[in-house]
Amino acid sequence: MNEFELIARLTRDLPTNAGVVVGPGDDCAVLDLGLSGRWVLFKTDAVVEGVHFLPAAPPEKIGHKALARCLSDVAAMAGEPHSAVVTLALPPNFDPARIEAVYAGMNALARRHGVAIVGGETVTNPERMLISVALLGTVEQGKVVRRAGARPGDALFVTGELGGSILGRHLEFEPRLAEARWLAGHFALHAMIDLSDGLAGDLRHVLAASGVGAELLADAIPISRAAREHARSHTAAKPPLAAALTDGEDFELLFAVASRDAVPLLDAWKAQFPALRLSCIGKVTAGHTLLLRDRAGANPLDLHGYAHFTQP
């Protein structure tokens, strides 16, 4: 049983209440707590030593990553982050200076985005460090961008470059909060997700939530330099395109807009964010298949994204 099968079983019958606008299954939950004109976003995420970072990773980057993952989910809903609480699970022989450096990395990122860290819990996890962050944000009522909502004919866009995040980016990425809010403020985004499990896997989440298919253009997928260099120097590595499609932890934004918005959006983006690549990578189609078009034609894409654990 893999992560997604387990989640499907656990989320079949969860308790809900009248304040829930969007429950489990999107990047964040959306709550109506009675704020005038705004909804609350609520999200949790965790990183584990030896799974999401190596024991030798610089501690500031571990703290940065722990918070940045949650911030990326708030970005994916076009929201504004507000405050966070942190569960810190540590072996009993922890090094206090290392933990302070973890927090220094987390705090620096929080300050850049106006996020308050308002509480925490420390527990013993004897074998390894684990950091779970829960984040609150807000979003203008009715302006939240979900995974559901992509329509046949829409253009699909992705920010940045994909693949090879494991070579460094996964510990250093800056969540696309400003970019997402600018996009949602200027264009009618039909659907959005942040790329944590890889383009192929996360696009499938959008397609399933929206009840549609898609056709990707192989030549349009933005492949990172890291993915290319890794493929060149390791004969057993994935080809660069496969890395861009399936490597996890890109933490870029994938979104769908009406095709008529595609060109104006690209032009306005270049003026607003000249340093960050934005690529139109394909289109949304009727039906439920995910196709990849290359020089040989359009064929079903068999590659999947990263699953966090699998059980035989």
Add this chain to the structure above:
Amino acid sequence: MNEFELIARLTRDLPTNAGVVVGPGDDCAVLDLGLSGRWVLFKTDAVVEGVHFLPAAPPEKIGHKALARCLSDVAAMAGEPHSAVVTLALPPNFDPARIEAVYAGMNALARRHGVAIVGGETVTNPERMLISVALLGTVEQGKVVRRAGARPGDALFVTGELGGSILGRHLEFEPRLAEARWLAGHFALHAMIDLSDGLAGDLRHVLAASGVGAELLADAIPISRAAREHARSHTAAKPPLAAALTDGEDFELLFAVASRDAVPLLDAWKAQFPALRLSCIGKVTAGHTLLLRDRAGANPLDLHGYAHFTQP
């Protein structure tokens, strides 16, 4: 370095923002998100296999405990819980039926208190299960009860009976949400905390936050049957009074009210909650010492509560 020393170092310089009413250091953080007349409560807590529960513990009770601990913190602020997100860290060879039972226990408790479970994250923690829960609640603006606020002369009360929780209660306790809201609705509570680290330890948190001392009456401390039976059957066990003062995980409420409210409160409590003991256990004093008065007189209390980890 123990838990409290680490927390003191980490919370010296945390990022904050204009929405934070109460930051780290109380049972919950209190946030002003702009709700009309209400503040938001935000809390996280975690349980770890082999630390907070044994591997053989009934899975429903593990899930119950994971959520109940957070609910108890919302009770301690006299708040109303709203929704939760859950980080579930699991070894790769987990038993899906056991995890579903964990959720069944958590869901049943959530339903009883109107709490929605709106999201989660599953990660690998190779050696043991860990569950971190983050909870949102609300409280009437200005009606939140903090740890700070106890005044010399106040009467100190505790609900229920203390000690010996490890024999079973720690997996089964019902958070005192209704009791706390009734108390805050009918009396001016000066300070409140839920007992997670033991009466002596948690009372010290209230005294430090309030800048006061206290005198406890040994004969008035309500000792649980479990603590008495454990002491009788184990020659190496703590005496029952020491267990009631220092055992962790009672999850009862400890609060301070003006002495003139003590008798009316006890009378009204007996009418409202006839099945749940309420004990006046002593009084708040000027100064900073914690005294225990027994037949030999009043002496400084040297016993401390439970610290979650210590480092040589």
